[in-house]
Amino acid sequence: MQERLWDIISAVRAQAPLVHNITNYVVMNNTANALLAAGASPVMAHAHPEVQDMVSIASALVINIGTLDEYWVESMGLATQQAHALQKPWVLDPVGAGATPYRNQVLEELLTYKPTVIRGNASEIMALVKTSSKTKGVDSTHQSQEALTAGQELSAATGAVVCISGATDLIIHQNQYHSLSNGHPLMAKVTGMGCTASALTGACCAVQPEDPFTATLAAMALMGVTGEVAAEQANGPGTLQLHFLDGLHQLSKEAFLKRVKLGESS
Numbered sequence: 001m002q003e004r005l006w007d008i009i010s011a012v013r014a015q016a017p018l019v020h021n022i023t024n025y026v027v028m029n030n031t032a033n034a035l036l037a038a039g040a041s042p043v044m045a046h047a048h049p050e051v052q053d054m055v056s057i058a059s060a061l062v063i064n065i066g067t068l069d070e071y072w073v074e075s076m077g078l079a080t081q082q083a084h085a086l087q088k089p090w091v092l093d094p095v096g097a098g099a100t101p102y103r104n105q106v107l108e109e110l111l112t113y114k115p116t117v118i119r120g121n122a123s124e125i126m127a128l129v130k131t132s133s134k135t136k137g138v139d140s141t142h143q144s145q146e147a148l149t150a151g152q153e154l155s156a157a158t159g160a161v162v163c164i165s166g167a168t169d170l171i172i173h174q175n176q177y178h179s180l181s182n183g184h185p186l187m188a189k190v191t192g193m194g195c196t197a198s199a200l201t202g203a204c205c206a207v208q209p210e211d212p213f214t215a216t217l218a219a220m221a222l223m224g225v226t227g228e229v230a231a232e233q234a235n236g237p238g239t240l241q242l243h244f245l246d247g248l249h250q251l252s253k254e255a256f257l258k259r260v261k262l263g264e265s266s
């Protein structure tokens with residue numbers, strides 16, 4: 001399995017797939033840089049007259065609801081509708097799910113266009129299946145394991161691969177799941193790490209559209225291993241971010257296979 005994950009990461013480097021992102025103002029620049037460092041080709045586009053054409057030429061779409069407004073919500077509707085119609089993989093990052101009724105309403109609409117993958121932290125995944133209203137914004141107040149049942153329910157209800165990120169990442173599809181225990185606590189001190197995880201998931205799905213479960217595992221393993229290596233070199237959140245980008249660019253097969261910690265599965 002570890003070799004298969006590396007093959008997907010290598011395919012991103014070899015194919016440089018175009019990944020279309022409609023994401024939030026906070027992370028747009030780091031997300032584009034992370035996709036480039038991983039070998040993908042990012043484009044951010046949300047204008048109504050072009051958004052569906054951009055989906056048509058991209059290999060995957062990533063929708064992130066971090067900083068919503070009405071115009072962007074319409075862009076997201078148009079884009080996801082097109083991805084669904086063309087059967088292109090698309091990833092939903094439900095940033096801040098449960099924090100406000102508006103976010104919940106937008107998410108409900110987006111779910112009708114059947115995301116291929118939903119990647120969020122534990123609080124967001126729990127909010128999506130309404131098992132918790134305890135959410136304080138974009139950061140999680142729960143451990144990923146606490147959201148496992150919610151993630152399984154969400155996957156069953158939507159057909160999507162569900163990834164719950166945190167100290168342990170859980171990647172769920174219907175009645176199977178894998179856990180990954182790489183990464184470093186410092187990663188949660190850099191804004192946009194979750195958004196980067198969702199964008200890299202889009203890149204991996206772009207080169208492995210038939211198997212989004214393994215593609216999501218590959219993306220999360222890449223995140224975790226790179227974060228771990230970066231944390232060893234960093235002095236704090238600022239330098240973690242720099243080393244993380246360099247690490248995505250430099251990571252070798254040997255280092256990846258040596259470090260990746262695939263855990264529990266069913």
Ligand SMILES: Nc1ncnc2c1ncn2[C@@H]1O[C@H](COP(=O)(O)OP(=O)(O)O)[C@@H](O)[C@H]1O
Pocket residue numbers: 120121122138139140165166167168169182183184185186187188192193194195197220223224227
């Ligand atoms: N305590 C931790 N230990 C190891 N890795 C972590 C930890 N917290 C977050 N990560 C990693 O950071 C990335 C972002 O996850 P997370 O913080 O859950 O997302 P979000 O930023 O959306 O809340 C993931 O790759 C995750 O594995």
Ligand SMILES: Cc1ncsc1CCOP(=O)(O)O
Pocket residue numbers: 024026027065066067095138190191192193194195196
């Ligand atoms: C702080 C913040 N506020 C709205 S979007 C955003 C970024 C969230 O990024 P992540 O979920 O990846 O930490």
Ligand SMILES: [Mg+2]
Pocket residue numbers: 095096120121138194195
């Ligand atoms: Mg997030």
